Amino acid sequence: MPLVPTRQQLIVTEPLDGARADQPMIRIMDAAVYTRPCQGGLLWGVYEETPRLFDMESLGASFDIKDMPLDIDVLRSAALEVKDQLPILQTAKVREFRGGIPTMTADGHHILGPASGAAGFYFASGCNVAGLSISPTIGEALATWIIDGKPAVDLSPMSVMRFKDQPWSEPQLQREAAWQYRHFYGAV
Ligand SMILES: Cc1cc2nc3c(=O)[nH]c(=O)nc-3n(C[C@H](O)[C@H](O)[C@H](O)COP(=O)(O)OP(=O)(O)OC[C@H]3O[C@@H](n4cnc5c(N)ncnc54)[C@H](O)[C@@H]3O)c2cc1C
Structure with missing residues (x-):
């Protein structure tokens, strides 16, 4: 199956003054960063340029998502990239940091x-x-x-x-999938 398991991570912040459930979801398209209200704070994440890809076979039969290595530096860099639009991400305290491994395809469709x-x-x-x-x-x-x-x-x-x-080699497939991931909000 031409699928690429790809890490996706997000942060939920501690409650913030002024964060309300009726506020909209925001997408900073150029940086592929998104945020939305969540439990009095913000939930936010990024579709980074070079996502961490996984070969599920190499992880072994006992692998569980909770064993997936997380990397908060990815989100720290993204927060820096959108500091003008979302300065609150610089200072908001992290309440929850988690991630999973959704699968990407080469054309971005199921x-x-x-x-x-x-x-x-x-x-x-x-x-x-x-x-x-x-x-x-x-x-x-x-x-x-x-x-x-x-x-x-x-x-x-x-x-x-x-x-x-399109019998891609694994590296080609991974390149296509990473492009689709980064351009989740379209090619900008
Ligand atoms: C951080 C993060 C944020 C996301 N945000 C959104 C969002 O805002 N909106 C959105 O639409 N989607 C979002 N997604 C994607 C969404 O979670 C996935 O698209 C969705 O969970 C896929 O569902 P699934 O049933 O195909 O696979 P999964 O949810 O991965 O379910 C697969 C199941 O199969 C089980 N399984 C695996 N191998 C075996 C096996 N060999 N035998 C038996 N069982 C097995 C697994 O334990 C799991 O329970 C997000 C994902 C992540 C990680």
């Missing part, structure tokens, strides 16, 4: 649908760090696909078969 050569096996992967927001639709589409033999809308553009003529 991989969905049946696996060729393995009857009854379906993919729902390549979330590209957006799997929560789209999961109800994906679940419904796949359920229909499995039960009725086809989804309610044409999802062939998301088939793994779109990559069949």
Whole structure:
């Protein structure tokens, strides 16, 4: 599967004066930094230029996400980059720092649908760090696909078969995936 497990990290700050739940999500597009209100403070993260990529096989069968190495310096540099727009990130106290390993694809889109050569096996992967927001639709589409033999809308553009003529080497795939990650908010 042409997927690249990629580290994504975020910080939740301690409560801050003036942070309210009805404030909008903010994206600083050039720096690929985002923030939104969270439990009286801010939740924020970055899609960094050179993300940490993982080879899941090398991590071993007992690997758990909580064992993933975090690196708060990535967020410190990002905070510095957006100090003019979000000066509060320089001083806000960290209440929680966590991360996970979502999977990126080379074109930034999911991989969905049946696996060729393995009857009854379906993919729902390549979330590209957006799997929560789209999961109800994906679940419904796949359920229909499995039960009725086809989804309610044409999802062939998301088939793994779109990559069949692009046998990337692992380094090429990683470069593409890292580009998609950094440009989560579009090419700026
Ligand atoms: C820090 C961070 C912030 C994010 N922010 C957002 C956001 O704001 N909006 C958004 O939409 N998405 C966000 N995402 C992405 C989102 O979390 C993922 O897209 C989503 O969790 C993917 O869901 P999944 O079910 O495909 O995979 P996962 O949530 O990774 O679930 C896979 C499950 O399979 C289990 N598993 C793995 N291997 C095996 C095995 N061999 N046998 C049995 N079980 C196994 C795992 O334990 C896990 O429970 C974020 C991710 C991170 C890490």
